[in-house]
Amino acid sequence: MSEFHDDYPSYETLAHHSEEEGKPIRKNLWRVFWYMLAITIFELVVGSMAPSQGWSGTLGIKVLFIGLTIVKAGFIVMAFMHLGHERTFMKYTILLPYVIFISYAIFIILDEGVYSGDPQNRTKVDPLLIKQQEDLKAGHGHHADAAEGHGAEHAEEAHH
Amino acid sequence: MSHSTEIDSKQAWDGGTSPFGVSYGKMMMWFFLVSDALTFGGLLVSYGFIRHKYVDVWPKAENVFTHFPFIEQHLPLAYVGLMTFILIMSSVTMVLAVEAGHRNDRKKVTIWMFWTIVGGATFVGSQAWEWYHFIIGTETGALRNVWSEELHTYVQQTVYGANMTVNEYGVPQFANYFFFITGFHGFHVFSGVIINLVIFLNVLKGTYEKRGHYEMVEKVGLYWHFVDLVWVFVFTFFYLL
Numbered sequence: 001m002s003e004f005h006d007d008y009p010s011y012e013t014l015a016h017h018s019e020e021e022g023k024p025i026r027k028n029l030w031r032v033f034w035y036m037l038a039i040t041i042f043e044l045v046v047g048s049m050a051p052s053q054g055w056s057g058t059l060g061i062k063v064l065f066i067g068l069t070i071v072k073a074g075f076i077v078m079a080f081m082h083l084g085h086e087r088t089f090m091k092y093t094i095l096l097p098y099v100i101f102i103s104y105a106i107f108i109i110l111d112e113g114v115y116s117g118d119p120q121n122r123t124k125v126d127p128l129l130i131k132q133q134e135d136l137k138a139g140h141g142h143h144a145d146a147a148e149g150h151g152a153e154h155a156e157e158a159h160h
Numbered sequence: 161m162s163h164s165t166e167i168d169s170k171q172a173w174d175g176g177t178s179p180f181g182v183s184y185g186k187m188m189m190w191f192f193l194v195s196d197a198l199t200f201g202g203l204l205v206s207y208g209f210i211r212h213k214y215v216d217v218w219p220k221a222e223n224v225f226t227h228f229p230f231i232e233q234h235l236p237l238a239y240v241g242l243m244t245f246i247l248i249m250s251s252v253t254m255v256l257a258v259e260a261g262h263r264n265d266r267k268k269v270t271i272w273m274f275w276t277i278v279g280g281a282t283f284v285g286s287q288a289w290e291w292y293h294f295i296i297g298t299e300t301g302a303l304r305n306v307w308s309e310e311l312h313t314y315v316q317q318t319v320y321g322a323n324m325t326v327n328e329y330g331v332p333q334f335a336n337y338f339f340f341i342t343g344f345h346g347f348h349v350f351s352g353v354i355i356n357l358v359i360f361l362n363v364l365k366g367t368y369e370k371r372g373h374y375e376m377v378e379k380v381g382l383y384w385h386f387v388d389l390v391w392v393f394v395f396t397f398f399y400l401l
Binding site: 126 | 178179180181182183186187190194197198201202205206208209210211212213214215216217219220222223236237238241244245248249251252254255256258259260262263264302303304305316330331372373375378381382385386388389392393395396399400401
């Protein structure tokens with residue numbers, strides 16, 4: 001369509017398909033949608049159960065959530081963005097540089113983040129804030145005594 | 161699509177054909193998305209760093225985002241779950257528009273593009289609502305030592321909500337990263353809605369009908385899915401973990 005396009009072969013029109021060919025494609029897309037919806041609902045259920053079950057912040061739940069996120073990301077990139085059906089060369093040109101850079105970045109923040117979180121390397125945190133978080137962890141947060149149904153504007157606030 | 165039979169392997173590198181089997185525009189969209197994904201990756205990695213640094217005072221999302229519109233109850237994470245659903249849904253309608261484009265079905269492209277735009281606009285509005293509640297905070301607020309310019313010392317003071325310097329829910333860095341990353345993502349959604357709108361108008365005008373293919377829909381579709389992709393990660397790192 002413009003001078004920037006190579007004129008042969010026309011990749012734009014190669015992606016066409018007929019009505020019958022479209023049916024299984026649409027079916028597959030909806031299936032991917034249901035998978036993603038199921039994963040998201042599962043995540044929210046586990047996430048809302050976590051505090052009472054004492055799962056919050058455990059390694060298991062972190063691995064579970066990050067793993068499910070990567071599964072969802074895979075669905076989006078491979079099915080919705082169609083990368084799974086592109087030529088292998090194209091696929092890895094997009095994926096490999098990204099995976100290599102981000103893997104390195106993740107390694108370096110885990111390493112350095114743990115080091116700089118060490119008390120002797122850390123900037124001071126407001127003691128009142130530390131106390132608030134400890135109270136919250138102990139289960140009697142500052143929200144707890146908030147009365148119900150105050151005025152229209154703030155009514156949905158501060159319930160615990 | 162993979163059409164390896166269309167291009168002779170000997171011709172592939174001697175000019176004139178794409179070794180990637182895609183058009184120039186689509187490949188450049190992919191390259192742009194890789195660079196944009198690196199930006200978001202960098203932001204989230206830096207979020208992870210600060211979170212590790214303040215791991216013991218990092219607020220838990222279920223204590224922060226507890227509101228749902230029109231319902232006066234404590235519903236942690238429910239609204240963000242709905243927002244996630246809306247964005248995934250709009251990603252599905254987008255991919256259906258792309259699929260309809262491959263069949264040159266102008267009517268279906270119009271319908272699915274329309275719903276994509278509705279979903280995107282709803283998401284941006286929801287995010288504004290979420291920000292509003294995060295900024296005004298709770299009725300009770302929280303005690304903090306706040307630096308006073310006049311007294312040149314820290315004074316105890318009740319703070320409400322979150323901004324760039326204080327955050328009633330936990331360390332200010334949580335609010336900083338929340339505003340920056342969800343703001344940057346929200347801006348992407350906003351521009352995505354505008355771009356989708358432009359393409360939608362072109363579909364209505366029949367521009368792509370005349371051109372004989374709907375590849376522009378596919379290209380904005382890639383951008384739109386990318387916005388959804390980023391949200392999947394933001395959702396995990398800010399709300400779930």
